[in-house]
Amino acid sequence: MAKPLTLEKILFSQGFGTRRYCSDLVYADLVEINGVLADDPEVKMDPEGLVLRVEGVDWVYHEKAYIAFNKPANYECSHKTKHHPSVYSLLPRPLIERAVQCVGRLDQDTTGLLLLSDDGQFIHRMTTPKKNIGKVYEITTAEPITQKQIDLLLSGVVLDDDPKPCFAKACTILEERRLAMTIVEGRYHQVKRMLAAVGNHVAQLHRSSIGNYAMPADLKEGEWCWLSISDLEQLSKSIE
């Protein structure tokens, strides 16, 4: 059993606003707990497994937020965007209030799996270069993919900003112009620059998995979901 917390603190921890605002939500009859209207913001309860309904929106209590998001094209992974709207504009307000951050970034025109969290240690563990987590990208190329290009990607290519070569950990040709490539680093525009270095060009880029976690088949573009405990265990196994 988790430490009991007042309802006001629980609402605050989930990103529903200041403690005063959360208290007022209860007094305004805008909070249900497990289907029952709440009337006292000071009442203490075990937060684990609570199903809240706040201003008509269902919300399952999560001590920390671990999110999978299916990023559409034409969104930037930044709060201060330059040319396109932010991925954060597609998330509900409580997650923004909780200051979830992208776990690594995807380019504006890249689609697919993006993880977000408000757990700084998790973000650090997932993004530190020492951990070598495999990320799978499905790449549509401008030119047909040749075996020579695959061999070069696997044996390592040198990018212009670093003499240390970049390797593809695995490459599978899916179609004449489609390739699945696994990389473990996260250098700037890495996939696009690796394909350019072997004489091809990325026309479309989609990330389909991170470590042992694959994008859920039913998660549509622009949608997000909570990671389950078993998803987090899968991810932990990828970084050990």
Ligand code: URA
């Ligand atoms: N490599 C790229 O070139 N772009 C991305 O968005 C991710 C990896």
